[in-house]
Amino acid sequence: MLEERLRRAFHDQVELTPAGTDRADQIIHRTRRTKRVRKAGVSIASLLAFSLLVGGVLGWQLLRSPRTGYDNSVFSADPTARPKPLVTASIDPDDVASLGLDLRIGDLLWTTDGRRLDLGANGDVERAYRVPAGWIYSSATGVFLQPVDGAPVQVAPEGSRWSVSEDGRRVAVMTDGQLTMAELSREGAQARGVINVPADSAPTAVLGDRVLVAGTAAGTRGYEFVQVAGASGAANPAWNEAVSGVFGTRSDAAVGLAKAGGQQLCLAALRPAGTAMAVDMTTICGFDHPGEDLTHTLSPDGGWLAQPDGDRLSLLSVDNALADFRSTKACEAAGVRSPIWLDARTVVAPYDGGVVRCQTDGVRKLLRAPASAGTDWALVPRLGSLDG
16 A cells, blocks of 8 residues: 555665654655545535535526516516516405406506406507496597407597496597497497587587587587487587586486586586577585586486595585585595596595595595505596496
8 A cells, every 4th residue: 555655665764764753654644634635625616616506596596587576578688678667566456356446557457357458559548437348448549449358449539539428338429520429339339320510529428319518609618418329410509608517417417517696606407408408507506617527426326426625525415406405425535536436325536545435324434555556546437337
């Protein structure tokens, strides 16, 4: 062995080696120590290599794993791409279902039955409604119907003005001086009548075969019913300048505001009456000027009117008001706005802390919007029954 050969090699020189010192032992010990160091070095290097391998694999998996609110394609495609906003992250369907209405964030729609729809293929969504046939919405390129199943169908071209009936089954569209009433189905919109009206007209409500249209006469805004279904030719509305806004429709009338003495605004029932409009005034007055953006604030049966007023949502009984008797209920909620009816007795509205649910008996419940929705969200009004 190597040790014995070393001992013999140094045996003849023993007289040159001081007593008590074995040269061979020194070399042997040094050799053994070198081996131990070399083995330790190899072990450490192996451990480091293994650690780097494991770390690399974990790091690669981390980069490739999708993370909430981010698009993992930014790591393998365009280096200048930006992560998707947090609001595109998954929203708990139970959170949406608890609100009772679909939730819209920009062009994305989360439904109460757990689906997520992207309505942005035809431009940024401006407003949307849930109707029995699906979702009807407008963008810069026109009005579209997204059926429950299938691709979007264009209902009206760019620049059209439109209004949906309270049952969600008909739509009135004004385009280039033509007023069209159409039935909505999952296949799209089927025209039921077209009539020419003044170019600045705008549909505000649908009542039976008629459309309540807003227009201008002698520089003053007014309203009038126009027969559309089954009609043709041209209409020349006699604009009623006393009417200043429309909330929605009941079974036989529209409900809006009309000017009384001193220009104060009072609740009124608006009914077709031959070539003119019958305005039945009430003594329920003191409303602010509503403009033309307060439609669908009536309950589905037309029995209640929801009015946001600062930090309070007031519910006015229309049935009693038409009998000249004021009856109201109120639900407190800071910054309440944009009320939407769930049914004939329940209304919901966004407020500064989430969503308030208010019933016509005055019962209030505060709900939270999904945390990942951020602040730029809206509830989608539902018109008509979705059954059948």
